[in-house]
Amino acid sequence: MDTDVIVAGAGPVGLALATELAPAGTRVVVVEGLAERSGQSKAMNLQPRTAEVLDLRGLLSRADGRSIGRIDEGHFAGIPLSYEGLDTRYPYQVGILQGRIEAVLEERLAELGGELRRGWELSGFEQDAEGVTVRGPETLRARYLAGCDGGRSTVRELLGVEFPGTEATRYTTITDVVLGAGTEEPPTGWTTMGRTRRRRADGSFASVIPIGEPGLYRLVYFDGLSERTEVTGEEVAAALRTFYGEEYELLEVRHASRFSDASRQAARYRAGRVFLAGDAAHIHPPAGGQGLNLGVQDALNLGWKVAAVVSGRMPETLLDTYHAERHPVGARVLDNTRAQGALSASGLECTALRKVLAELLDVPEANRAIAAMITGPDIDYGGPGPTGTRLPDFRIGAGWASGLFHSGHGVLLATDERHLAPAKPWADRVTALLVDELPWPDVEAALVRPDGYVCWTPPGEAVSPALRAWFGEAG
Numbered sequence: 001m002d003t004d005v006i007v008a009g010a011g012p013v014g015l016a017l018a019t020e021l022a023p024a025g026t027r028v029v030v031v032e033g034l035a036e037r038s039g040q041s042k043a044m045n046l047q048p049r050t051a052e053v054l055d056l057r058g059l060l061s062r063a064d065g066r067s068i069g070r071i072d073e074g075h076f077a078g079i080p081l082s083y084e085g086l087d088t089r090y091p092y093q094v095g096i097l098q099g100r101i102e103a104v105l106e107e108r109l110a111e112l113g114g115e116l117r118r119g120w121e122l123s124g125f126e127q128d129a130e131g132v133t134v135r136g137p138e139t140l141r142a143r144y145l146a147g148c149d150g151g152r153s154t155v156r157e158l159l160g161v162e163f164p165g166t167e168a169t170r171y172t173t174i175t176d177v178v179l180g181a182g183t184e185e186p187p188t189g190w191t192t193m194g195r196t197r198r199r200r201a202d203g204s205f206a207s208v209i210p211i212g213e214p215g216l217y218r219l220v221y222f223d224g225l226s227e228r229t230e231v232t233g234e235e236v237a238a239a240l241r242t243f244y245g246e247e248y249e250l251l252e253v254r255h256a257s258r259f260s261d262a263s264r265q266a267a268r269y270r271a272g273r274v275f276l277a278g279d280a281a282h283i284h285p286p287a288g289g290q291g292l293n294l295g296v297q298d299a300l301n302l303g304w305k306v307a308a309v310v311s312g313r314m315p316e317t318l319l320d321t322y323h324a325e326r327h328p329v330g331a332r333v334l335d336n337t338r339a340q341g342a343l344s345a346s347g348l349e350c351t352a353l354r355k356v357l358a359e360l361l362d363v364p365e366a367n368r369a370i371a372a373m374i375t376g377p378d379i380d381y382g383g384p385g386p387t388g389t390r391l392p393d394f395r396i397g398a399g400w401a402s403g404l405f406h407s408g409h410g411v412l413l414a415t416d417e418r419h420l421a422p423a424k425p426w427a428d429r430v431t432a433l434l435v436d437e438l439p440w441p442d443v444e445a446a447l448v449r450p451d452g453y454v455c456w457t458p459p460g461e462a463v464s465p466a467l468r469a470w471f472g473e474a475g
Helices: 013-025 048-056 060-064 096-111 152-161 235-243 291-310 316-341 347-360 364-375 401-405 422-424 463-472
Strands: 003-008 028-032 069-071 073-076 079-082 093-095 115-118 124-127 132-135 141-149 169-181 197-199 207-211 214-224 248-260 261-264 274-276 409-413 431-434 445-448 455-457
Touching: 003 013, 003 124, 003 132, 003 291, 013 028, 013 096, 013 235, 013 261, 028 141, 028 401, 048 060, 048 401, 060 093, 060 096, 069 445, 073 316, 073 364, 079 347, 096 115, 115 197, 141 152, 141 291, 141 422, 169 235, 207 235, 214 235, 235 463, 261 316, 291 316, 316 347, 316 364, 409 463, 422 431, 445 463, 455 463
Parallel strands: 003 028, 003 141, 028 115, 141 274, 409 431
Antiparallel strands: 069 093, 073 079, 124 132, 132 141, 169 214, 169 248, 197 207, 207 214, 409 445, 445 455
């Protein structure tokens, strides 16, 4: 084998997966067709759960240092959504351009000894009982292949996995532009999402958001377009006048593209030794800012499992849990983005529905439920009590529980030492710690996977079977 895992795609998802594999000693090569990173702003936010995920690996401070601000609220179909009631240390979005997230992850991959090959276009592959042979500028052999190569995934196409869903019916334009003052100065700060939007009665809308460089803005607009066409400078200027009049002057269009409301999900996230993650596994409109976040969380779920199997500690069957856990999460995002699309249509019925929903979202409990769905803290992989849910970060001594996960190990926390003793044979892969209390009343202990999700709590059987089920045999 040339390596253990080949990751196709050096976007946030592929790089996140690679940085999850490398610390465990898994040899990983990331291959990317582009010779250099795109200059377009693309995705530009980390939702609260993704901030928690990066914090589990000690990377949030690096991302925060390159952010363009904190966004205090989100939106659902343009209706403002408060994050105040979320049970998280990060009740806000971290505003950061996709390229800066990629830079953070690429630097971390280099520190871990992982390899990134740019200008390396994957053209084919074959898998057998022992591994995958991947063709491109050269032929590489690995135990596994992960397709993190976007919505038009070559890996998915060659794999022949069905990608059912809905076709595009409308196109929204996204541009990076340089603006000057007209009758008004362009905004210099950005602390909200839903309130940046200008919406018209016919369902068209636009928003202008500063993106971290003086004079540089993201202008997004929908003006009823139902087919993909080339974006011209004249069109962008006309859209700016339509929604903002003479408030701002368009000085330059740096990047422009369109995205559609097409919505699809791969029927399988795993086919033998090949996996799909991120946009290769699911595409949907970027309503609510969920795409990058969903993909990075795919990577965290998959990465520690592949590393455990490559190490020989866990059987191949562990890898089946990736599809079982993440496919429903992706399906739920497709549902909520489709719902937002329906709410964004024109007509008296839709206008009335938006008014009713806006009133409902003024109810704190309803707001928290929708905000948790959009931002990720409510993900539940199933089980009694806290089992299957994420471990909320909480104080342990002078630090935080999240710091215990920086090594990529599992964690066993208990308020009674009798729950800790059985974990000693797993000390090389599970950190066991006595704590004063846990985030849930009447819970004495919790075994937590490397991705921060609880996989065992008492009462019931002792912890040893759960340790073997998720971390392999002792010793």
